[in-house]
Amino acid sequence: MSTLLLSAPHIHSGMTVSRLMRQVILGLLPALIFGIYLFGEDALLLVVAATVAAILCEWLCQKCQKTTIGQLTDGSAIVTALLLVMSLPPHFPWYLGAFGAAIAVILGKQVYGGLGQNLFNPAMLARVVLLISFPVAMTNWPAPEPLFINLADAFTGATTLGAVMETGSSQVDSSLIALLLGITPGSLGESPLLLLLGGIWMSWKNVIDWRISVSLIIGCFVPGSIAWLISPETVLSPFAQLTSGGLLLAAFFIATDPVTSPTAPKGRYWYGLGCGLLIFLIRVFGAYPEGVAFAILLMNAVSPLIESCTRHRVYGDKK
């Protein structure tokens, strides 16, 4: 009889990295599909182009660089591409989207050595590259033109956050339902309700850590509310702050990226709070109307520091 002598444990939970990636994609799908529905075939083309580019670059890098770790089949390239396109303007040129996806995979991940090695969130890195390189295309916000429903009025060419920055007034044109569903000018995947749905499902399935999501929302909501109470005319209402921009996408899908966030629970609270606070600060005091990408990248940079500052107590050590 041939039996392999292998080390314990001899059973496994069955969770794999590729299953995690699949579940993240599943969590993203409702908001993504709704975004495509809202913004039409240009958005679909962008999604397809970025995904294909990401997969191709991943494959190419793994071919060229023998020491790279990770497999094409683990699905991480697709997650990266989808997260990138969800944070882009829906009618962003597809070839620039593909370029962004290539940046994300090659400069964001593969140069570091592959899956799990990168310091910064690849999708956010690529978004910042695109924002700096193509500022016009990156700030062109078309009004949603959903099929079947006629929403001819009430839409301008500015996002909720952008309008506040331009006019200095916290007047929101959109209705409550429009804000909740994300039927406003904005990025491709910005439907708050559907992002929340996907996020809660992923938390329940233990795909992401709710600690980061909750603390990120608190980190933005609390100072945001205080600022609104002080100056309600110029600062968006807390509800509009939560539902606009990439806040929920960041809370559930981007900040929760395991590779670039701390591993220990205590560190995750601080990381989330930091992300939330930075988002608030950039939105209110920064030069850009939205600060998710910068906030995430900044917190990525301090993540190892947070990790080493928040070591928890080992069993049996002094309390």
Added chain:
Amino acid sequence: MLFSHSLIRGGVHPEGHKQLSNDNAIMRLPAPRRLYIALKQHTGLPAKAIVKAGDKVIAGQLIATGTGSSANIHAPQSGTVLQITDHRAAIPGGGEELMIHLLCDPEQQNTSVKLDNYGKSRTELIDIIEAAGVVGMGGAVFPAATKLRSTLNKQIDTLLINGCECEPYLTCDDKVMQEQSVEVVGGIRYLLQASGAAKAIIGIEDNKQLALACLRDATSEDANIEVKSLPTHYPMGSAKQFIQALCQVEVPKGKRSTDVGVFVQNVATCTAIYNAIRYGKPMTHRVVTLSGGALERPMNIEAPIGTLISELVATCGGLKGKASRIVIGGPMMGHTISNMHTPIIKGTSGILFLEEDELPKKVSSPCVSCGRCVAACPMGLLPNAMAELVANDDLEGASKHGLSSCLLCGSCAFICPASLPLTQYFNYANDELGRQKKMQQKAQLARRLNQERSARLEKEAAQKAAEKAAKKAQRGAKRPQKTTITAEQEA
């Protein structure tokens, strides 16, 4: 599982697979023809055989005496000692060990007598337990008497009886609690006496409702024995976590459970202690779980120590599928063996025959720092960081992260989405550190001996020189005389 409060830190919830083997009553194995009784029943020094080839022994007779950390070994059956020689053992990594080969008689002589052991002192009770060769049956296989003796100069408040059996597949403790609850409780009463504890708490995971009911029933008249239901949560049965769950105290690093006033013992050990004190029966048998998808009829068997695993498999109707892995102990912490012609020892709680689809996949993917291992570690360690340090051969750094606190419980490796062999890293690192320490001690000894030698040589040389000088001086003084003598001799 978003917000779950738990009695212990971390941990995992593996599938139980307990129903495979806990349907039937414990089967008593008919006397096997041959037994192979290992002199080394646990870590530490082997026992010393006091019989020789050709000796006739009767059941329960002392055949090997414990030395140091080992315990006495008795003949499980009457028979003849064939030889005392090496035989394949069911130990990690395979290999052979010295064993007493016993050819059993078909007719068994029974030595069991009811003893009157009322009113014995603590030390007398401990002596009886020691003579009977009782060892902890939960896995550590530490001699029960040695552990008890360490309580003599300490204040023990609570006796904790471990009936968690948190390892999947295993049901031997569960069946013992169901079928031998009287013996278990009897043993607990003796242990209360021997340890000087005021009360006992029996902790049982809530997936063993029958065992809970049986022990509640058996302890209904004991005011100082409490039966507590614990959530099914691996590794609840690990002594440190068990103490934490029942007493809300942690055992400080480097200390023993007796230092925090608790004494932990396994339920099956209580039965052995009861039999030893009440009936003078030494520990010669144990209940073993045989389970796994590849086994025809998984069950619990009470077998003599030294029975071959192949014989137990035959009793279970053989294998129905391909056993891709044979595991001794539970699937979370057990070790694999490659040969079924090896005997069971006092610490063998289970033998699992696992099919391919029950096993984890063998390929690892890269770590994505998801932190699941950190959340799962019951000791609050950082398995991912430690594994990376070990992989880079920085054992010193891994030690600073608390490597020595690792229980090797396997929770981190069980949950790891990347299927990283985390436990293997820590096992290796601990072994390697132990080896390095040994080498260091050896080197120190060699250096000391070397220094002593050179000191001695120097001293000798100095002495020689002094002698030489003295002689020379003497010679100088006696020269005229000496020359005459030589002259005479020459003449």
